[in-house]
Amino acid sequence: MTQHDEAQQVHHHYGPQHSTPREGPPDPELLERTWRPLPGIVGFFTVVNYSTVGMRFIVTGFIFLLLGGVQALIMRTQLAQPNLDVVSAELFQQLFSTHGVTMMFFFAVPMFEGLAMYLVPLMIGARDMAMPRLGALGYWLYLIAGITLFVGFILGVGPDAGWFAHAPLSSETTFTPKLGMDIWVTAIGLLEISALLAAVEIIVTIFKCKAPGMSMARMPIFVWAALVMSFMMLFAMPAVLLATVAVGLDRMVGTHFFNAAMGGDPTLYQHVFWFFGHPEVYIIFTPALGVVSAALVTFARRPMVAYSIVALSFVAMGILSFGVWVHHFFAIGIPPIGLSFFAAASMMVSIPSGIQLAAFIGTVWTGRVVLNTSFLFLIGFVVIFVMGGVTGVMLAAVPFNWQVHDSYFVVAHLHYVLIGGALFPLFAGLFYWFPKFTGKLLNERLGRWQFGIMFVGFNVTFFVQHILGLQGMARRIHTYDADLGWGTFNLISTIGSYVLAFGILLFVVNFVWSLRSGRDAGIDPWKAPTLEWSVPSPPPQYTFVEPPVIRSLYPLWDPGESPSGVETAADRGVALRPQIREDYRETFGTSIMDGEPESRINLRDNSIWPVLASLAIGIAFVGAMFSLWFFPIGAVLFFLTMLGWHWPFSKEVAS
Amino acid sequence: MSVRVGTPMLPVYTLGPKSVVWWGMIGLIAIEIVVFSGLIAMYFWLRLVNPSWPPEGIDTKGLLIPTINTLVLIASAVAMVVAKRAIVRGNQRVLKLGQMVAIALGMVFLVLKYIEYSGYGYDWTTHAYGSITWTITGFHTAHVISVVTKGLVVLTMALRGMFRPDRHLAFEVSTLYWVFVVVIWIPLYFTMYISPRL
Numbered sequence: 001m002t003q004h005d006e007a008q009q010v011h012h013h014y015g016p017q018h019s020t021p022r023e024g025p026p027d028p029e030l031l032e033r034t035w036r037p038l039p040g041i042v043g044f045f046t047v048v049n050y051s052t053v054g055m056r057f058i059v060t061g062f063i064f065l066l067l068g069g070v071q072a073l074i075m076r077t078q079l080a081q082p083n084l085d086v087v088s089a090e091l092f093q094q095l096f097s098t099h100g101v102t103m104m105f106f107f108a109v110p111m112f113e114g115l116a117m118y119l120v121p122l123m124i125g126a127r128d129m130a131m132p133r134l135g136a137l138g139y140w141l142y143l144i145a146g147i148t149l150f151v152g153f154i155l156g157v158g159p160d161a162g163w164f165a166h167a168p169l170s171s172e173t174t175f176t177p178k179l180g181m182d183i184w185v186t187a188i189g190l191l192e193i194s195a196l197l198a199a200v201e202i203i204v205t206i207f208k209c210k211a212p213g214m215s216m217a218r219m220p221i222f223v224w225a226a227l228v229m230s231f232m233m234l235f236a237m238p239a240v241l242l243a244t245v246a247v248g249l250d251r252m253v254g255t256h257f258f259n260a261a262m263g264g265d266p267t268l269y270q271h272v273f274w275f276f277g278h279p280e281v282y283i284i285f286t287p288a289l290g291v292v293s294a295a296l297v298t299f300a301r302r303p304m305v306a307y308s309i310v311a312l313s314f315v316a317m318g319i320l321s322f323g324v325w326v327h328h329f330f331a332i333g334i335p336p337i338g339l340s341f342f343a344a345a346s347m348m349v350s351i352p353s354g355i356q357l358a359a360f361i362g363t364v365w366t367g368r369v370v371l372n373t374s375f376l377f378l379i380g381f382v383v384i385f386v387m388g389g390v391t392g393v394m395l396a397a398v399p400f401n402w403q404v405h406d407s408y409f410v411v412a413h414l415h416y417v418l419i420g421g422a423l424f425p426l427f428a429g430l431f432y433w434f435p436k437f438t439g440k441l442l443n444e445r446l447g448r449w450q451f452g453i454m455f456v457g458f459n460v461t462f463f464v465q466h467i468l469g470l471q472g473m474a475r476r477i478h479t480y481d482a483d484l485g486w487g488t489f490n491l492i493s494t495i496g497s498y499v500l501a502f503g504i505l506l507f508v509v510n511f512v513w514s515l516r517s518g519r520d521a522g523i524d525p526w527k528a529p530t531l532e533w534s535v536p537s538p539p540p541q542y543t544f545v546e547p548p549v550i551r552s553l554y555p556l557w558d559p560g561e562s563p564s565g566v567e568t569a570a571d572r573g574v575a576l577r578p579q580i581r582e583d584y585r586e587t588f589g590t591s592i593m594d595g596e597p598e599s600r601i602n603l604r605d606n607s608i609w610p611v612l613a614s615l616a617i618g619i620a621f622v623g624a625m626f627s628l629w630f631f632p633i634g635a636v637l638f639f640l641t642m643l644g645w646h647w648p649f650s651k652e653v654a655s
Numbered sequence: 656m657s658v659r660v661g662t663p664m665l666p667v668y669t670l671g672p673k674s675v676v677w678w679g680m681i682g683l684i685a686i687e688i689v690v691f692s693g694l695i696a697m698y699f700w701l702r703l704v705n706p707s708w709p710p711e712g713i714d715t716k717g718l719l720i721p722t723i724n725t726l727v728l729i730a731s732a733v734a735m736v737v738a739k740r741a742i743v744r745g746n747q748r749v750l751k752l753g754q755m756v757a758i759a760l761g762m763v764f765l766v767l768k769y770i771e772y773s774g775y776g777y778d779w780t781t782h783a784y785g786s787i788t789w790t791i792t793g794f795h796t797a798h799v800i801s802v803v804t805k806g807l808v809v810l811t812m813a814l815r816g817m818f819r820p821d822r823h824l825a826f827e828v829s830t831l832y833w834v835f836v837v838v839i840w841i842p843l844y845f846t847m848y849i850s851p852r853l
Contacts (some may be wrong), residue, residue, distance in 0.1 A: 021662075021664075112687055129787070130675040130678075130679075134679070145821055181693065196703065199682070200683065203682060204675050206678055234686060235681065235685075238686055238690040239686075242690060242693045242697070253779065253780075254779065255779045255783075255784075255786035255790065256778065256780070256786050256788050257697070262783055263701065263704075263705050263782045263784060264701065264751040264786070265783075268697060268700050329693035525768030575662045576662060576665055578790060579665055589665075589669065589673065598665070598673050598772070599666050599667065599673055600665045600669075602667055639804060643808070649755075
């Protein structure tokens with residue numbers, strides 16, 4: 001290869017190392033050409049842009065919410081009256097297991113990953129995520145995992161040992177002989193990899209791609225929440241990966257991790273799984289609180305009260321949530337010192353949430369509230385989540401916990417926390433950002449009806465379950481006798497669940513109607529403070545015509561100014577801005593703490609390799625259910641796709 | 656604030672913490688540290704619930720081969736670090752040599768590992784002890800195989816002269832990961848070979 005060729009190749013990947021800065025105004029047409037996805041079906045599989053991938057996560061997550069919701073309705077129908085036989089006991093088992101897996105892993109986590117992927121680059125002023133292809137790979141893996149789960153369920157081999165699949169029920173093929181638990185291992189394993197990729201991508205993006213001048217202390221709360229969520233995924237997801245792999249090994253190759261007869265220990269599974277399982281709740285809840293913060297500030301029309309304390313309480317919550325996992329199995333016989341420690345930690349973790357709620361209330365109290373649908377959902381969130389938090393503190397008290405363990409009291413508690421703490425904020429966020437995503441406003445009238453119906457439906461469904469639990473109704477039972485006297489409350493609960501489902505159906509109607517004939521949103525329908533409201537709706541693929549610089553926490557409310565005579569990172573950003581090329585996918589690389597411009601990051605563009613790499617990993621994981629040989633085959637294929645991914649290697653050569 | 660004349664150009668090719676690829680590798684390493692920590696925790700948990708460890712009827716592991724093997728692995732990381740420092744100074748010869756030596760030592764490690772494990776009269780189905788030790792070993796060995804394979808790719812790049820003092824990100828992150836795979840072996844070695852003797 002001649003020097004000239006090498007120089008050409010370098011040029012192809014990075015642009016010349018010493019290009020000349022742009023002269024004159026930015027050129028949106030050139031940006032449009034640079035960032036355009038490929039046309040047609042090829043474009044569908046090769047697109048890597050954050051907005052497309054993020055939206056795919058959101059839409060797919062919503063479809064899983066609907067699927068999991070239908071499963072819940074079938075279960076509630078079965079339980080509406082004593083001794084019904086709408087579905088068989090075996091199918092009921094698969095229903096509650098798949099419902100839990102779907103809602104925890106395939107709806108909540110990817111949904112908030114998607115929101116973070118879509119919103120973080122917009123909020124920090126970057127043109128794309130730091131590693132666009134990694135995000136695309138994560139999406140394809142998620143899709144393969146979800147399809148595997150539901151194909152299994154439709155074929156009658158859904159997971160059948162509960163969503164947390166306690167061993168040895170899950171790990172011994174004598175107890176769960178069907179393929180269902182192998183599918184659980186495969187689907188969860190693939191999903192974990194997807195989540196870990198997203199976590200790394202979000203962290204690196206927030207660390208390195210903030211706009212010049214955006215120091216840590218000027219990051220929107222939502223970005224803080226996305227950062228904490230990603231760190232929690234980084235430390236929690238490997239534990240569930242270990243748990244699933246160990247179950248898979250016990251089932252498929254005959255190890256004895258959880259087989260007490262051969263030196264294994266079932267309680268080991270509970271520790272490894274719940275070390276993930278509790279942080280998982282906060283992995284879902286933290287970004288939801290981020291959504292709340294973003295919408296709350298806009299609709300209270302004032303800056304967040306105690307911004308830095310709220311940001312730090314996110315970090316504190318993330319750390320504390322790793323110290324409470326044992327409260328999920330207080331009933332198995334834990335030494336007293338362990339009980340005391342984990343009970344105390346479980347109560348302590350409510351303190352950061354309390355701080356955040358106090359700040360939220362303070363913000364609303366001193367603000368001028370815009371009472372729209374989004375804000376109604378925020379109110380719904382506070383009411384329901386506080387109820388869930390109160391029953392959570394009750395459950396942290398060990399003697400009480402023993403009484404209601406595995407009862408409907410726990411079912412009620414976890415739905416109050418997860419629906420109150422994630423689904424209501426999510427709808428608040430969807431009403432808030434839908435105009436940005438699509439350029440159309442959702443219908444307010446339908447939205448208010450949706451909120452009212454969902455709020456009533458939710459409480460009717462789940463409040464009575466507290467009482468059922470105290471009356472002794474165990475979770476996961478297929479049916480119950482009439483003389484137990486649970487029929488009335490169960491019927492109320494079932495009616496409530498249909499009301500709740502109707503509320504969600506209204507959202508689907510609203511979504512479709514508004515997409516076709518909603519009012520135009522314009523750039524900034526809410527007069528909001530953060531950067532995503534400074535670009536057109538929906539944002540162009542290149543996001544910002546001119547890379548923004550940041551001088552304050554709420555740039556659209558208060559542009560801020562540099563102290564006289566001092567040159568700040570933002571000023572240097574303004575001077576360096578013409579260097580960011582428009583004929584290559586480039587964005588500012590900045591320092592982690594201060595947002596000091598350091599480099600131009602060359603972002604990778606459209607590529608077929610993410611989807612091929614996901615197929616290689618899919619072959620390894622899905623194939624391993626049938627023959628372990630698929631694992632090495634998948635590994636070799638994955639290696640080949642990695643070669644293609646990085647090809648050509650000549651980018652290392654100096655020009 | 657007026658635009659200064661002669662603003663220096665921002666670099667587009669960066670190394671170390673200024674590069675997103677470097678941070679991506681740190682992210683991968685952080686994930687793997689958690690996985691290995693979990694495996695070590697599982698090992699000690701299983702040890703605690705079993706009355707004797709290793710269980711009756713399972714030979715205690717010999718120390719000779721694994722100790723030599725640990726030293727071999729550490730030497731391979733040293734070779735990588737030497738090669739990395741060489742390319743920073745522009746020394747192509749030591750770069751290539753260091754990568755070759757590291758790959759060779761990695762292969763020696765794999766061969767010795769094979770000899771060691773084929774000598775044991777138990778496998779993962781014998782007892783939970785076998786399950787956890789074979790799993791830890793298998794998982795770590797897969798890592799050694801992957802760094803050796805990746806090393807071959809990087810070596811090809813080195814032989815084609817693709818690295819320069821200011822352009823060797825692929826080599827830098829490759830070294831980072833190699834050193835991680837070696838360093839994480841040391842606690843695994845103490846867990847599996849030394850701790851049962853204490």
